[in-house]
Amino acid sequence: MADPLHQFVIEPIVPFEIGGMDLSFTNSSLWMMIGVVVSTGFISMAMGKKSLVPGRMQAFVEIFYEMVAGMVRSNIGPEGRRYFPFIFTLFVIVMMGNLLGLIPYSFTYTSHIIVTAALALMVFGMVLLLAIAKHGIHFLAHFAPPGVPWFVYPLLVPIEIVSYMARPITHGLRLFANMMAGHIMLKVFAGFSVAMAGAGALGFVAGIIPMLVNSGLIAFELLIALLQAYVFAILACIYLKDTVDMDH
Amino acid sequence: MKRFNTLCIGIAAWSVASIQTAFAETEAHDAVHAVEHAVEDMAVHAEEAVEAAAHAVAEAAHHGGGHGHEGSSAGLPQLDASTFPSQLFWLCVAFAILYFIFSKKSLPEISGVLENRQNHIQSDLETAEKLKSDAEAAHDTYEKGLQSARDEAAKTLNDVQEKIKAKAEKQADTFRQKTEKEILALEEKLFAAKENALDDMNTIAAEIASEAAKKIVGINPDIEQAKTVVKALNGNTKAKAA
Structure with a gap:
């Protein structure tokens, strides 16, 4: 348990294979499903009464909805309505992963690069396909922004291409690195406390210090969890905006 | 322990x-x-x-950190490729369920509630606006009625005042004419009485004079003559006084 990386180990709960592929229901899958149940359950419970004057939970859900809707509207524009459910789902699934991961003994599925990379690549693929479907070959103009002297293009176009290709990498890596680093840090400080407590009376008292640090870190991680979900969703919005209206 | x-x-x-x-x-x-x-x-x-x-x-150096699955080079469970298919599969399942529920149920529900509230507020505002304009119209009518009543009252008052004034003037006129006439008649009467009195005084004076003359001088003057003399004397004093 004390290995700070042990918390990231995937443990199969219901092992099974389909077509030679290991699709076991694991602790990661379990927490994904818990995330699905908690988020949909919370929303349906909060919106159960559909009251005109909302209660606390309904107000919370409505404010959250308005926030995501506002984010989509201000970043993509009125055309963003079509992508709103997608962005909302993205936001919720990342936020659930980050938040549920802070519960002791839980599993943080967003701390696995394959998950964050898959989400980032989904956004990237969607943006790319939309761009091609919408603008055809003209979408390549994205790599040659107007308004620069012709001799800059040989330098600018490769840079634009590289930065475009780097999007899904940074997009996915940012979330993964944030979650992994945070959880390792929490575990290491917790380990300090336990080690000190085991080292006698003086150590037991001194062990409170890393515990206090850890309390602060938990608060910080809570902020990071929400912030990274927000950042993930807003970046998806910004990437989508590029395709929705290419002004050149 | x-x-x-x-x-x-x-x-x-x-x-x-x-x-x-x-x-x-x-x-x-x-x-x-x-x-x-x-x-x-x-x-x-x-x-x-x-x-x-x-x-x-x-x-740890011997084990390489691998705990659950084998085959990770850096010891990071995240790089254990054997878990990738399962994670991807369940991520897709979770995402699909969430997307389906959100796009088909939750989000339309929330937006419906928000829209409903917006409509309600809008209609409430419109009703309030209508009521306000109604109240304003009523107030206007009231003001107008009040104004016309005030005008009418002022007019009536004016009329009555004028009528009273005219009547009073008329009555004052008749009264003045009547009194003037009366005064005139009285003055005439008075003048006549005065004349009479003066005449009487002359007669008395003449009688006294003749009587006095009879007693003092012993003559018996004609009374008519005495009267003429008194009159003449009176005329003299009158001329002097003038």
Whole structure:
């Protein structure tokens, strides 16, 4: 348990294979499903009464909805309505992963690069396909922004291409690195406390210090969890905006 | 307690060991030494801890950090490719369920509630606006009625005042004419009475004069003659007074 990386180990709960592929229901899958149940359950419970004057939970859900809707509207524009459910789902699934991961003994599925990379690549693929479907070959103009002297293009176009290709990498890596680093840090400080407590009376008292640090870190991680979900969703919005209206 | 202590030290050693495997060598070594020193200062079982740590480091170096699945080179469970299909599969399932529920149920529900509220507020505002304009119209009518009533009252008052004035003037006129006439008649009467009185006075004066003349001088003057004399004298005094 004390290995700070042990918390990231995937443990199969219901092992099974389909077509030679290991699709076991694991602790990661379990927490994904818990995330699905908690988020949909919370929303349906909060919106159960559909009251005109909302209660606390309904107000919370409505404010959250308005926030995501506002984010989509201000970043993509009125055309963003079509992508709103997608962005909302993205936001919720990342936020659930980050938040549920802070519960002791839980599993943080967003701390696995394959998950964050898959989400980032989904956004990237969607943006790319939309761009091609919408603008055809003209979408390549994205790599040659107007308004620069012709001799800059040989330098600018490769840079634009590289930065475009780097999007899904940074997009996915940012979330993964944030979650992994945070959880390792929490575990290491917790380990300090336990080690000190085991080292006698003086150590037991001194062990409170890393515990206090850890309390602060938990608060910080809570902020990071929400912030990274927000950042993930807003970046998806910004990437989508590029395709929705290419002004050149 | 002893076993718990050893367990805890073991746990600490594990964390130290994994820091070493996870991070770059020199930095990790520094961290290990720092932790070792801290433990040494505060613990009675310092040597045990160091030993355990050293043992764990050695063990971790052998194991490579792999716990659940095999085949990860850096010891990071995240890089264990054998778990990828399962994670991707379940991520897709979770995403699909969430997307389906959100786009078909939750989001339309929320937007419906928000729209409903917006409409309600809008209609309430419109009703309020209508009521306000109604009230204003009523107020206007009231003001207008009040104004016209005031005008009418003023007009009536004016009329009545004028009527009264005219009547009063007329009555005053008739009264004045009547009194003037009466005064005139009285003056005439008075003048006549005065004339009469004067005449009488002359007669009396003439009679007195003739009587006096009879007694003093012994003549019996004609009364008519005396009257003429008195009149003449009177005329003289009158002329003098004038």
